[in-house]
Amino acid sequence: MENKKINIIIVDDHPIVIEGLKMMLSSQLGFTVSQSFTSGSEIIDFIKSHQVDIILLDITLPDANGIELCREIKKISPATSVIMFSNRSERSIIMQSIQNGASGYLLKNTSIDELVVCIQGAYSGNIVFCNETGKILSKPSQNDLPVPRLTKREKQILQMLAEGKTSIMIADELFLSPLTVDTHRKNLLQKFQAKNSIELIKLAAQHHMIEGNT
Incomplete structure (x- = not known):
């Protein structure tokens, strides 16, 4: 078992990419590139009757989306490790x-x-990323930020801003001074870390905090 080579399949719609990977990986001790395919249907047919350790899978294929294909592969062969290569x-x-x-x-x-x-890491059961994808994942997206806690008044004003109302219109409707409305608006911008009202409304919609945007 110690001499067993990691069996690798390459799925990419560019033959030059396949050939380059084959040359590089075949020269590595402990690796064997047993097959390569340029379409999703070919790899699905293959894994139904063959055990594969690693599949290097491109996202853009002529007949399939690699992300959806990955899910299909894992259903057919749960033991196969799929590494997206894109x-x-x-x-x-x-x-x-x-x-x-x-x-x-x-x-x-x-x-x-x-x-x-x-x-080697994926073959051992780990989730692996190259340095660049690791850096991308380490930066939080706006959707990963915690949902801001708003007061009842802030929720009211946020909804009215989303409806396109100005500070003066909001002030008249809520019997507040325009200065008070502007203070609430500034607090909302700060809580959402938004640069302006447009970004504020966009972020609030992403968090499903605006009626009609759930």
């Missing part, structure tokens, strides 16, 4: 890939040394 660096795509069962996410500018370490 040029896409959006945080949401990385997170969605992991949620769909991927064992890691690497960008295509990853070095061979880093690729080798990540394959």
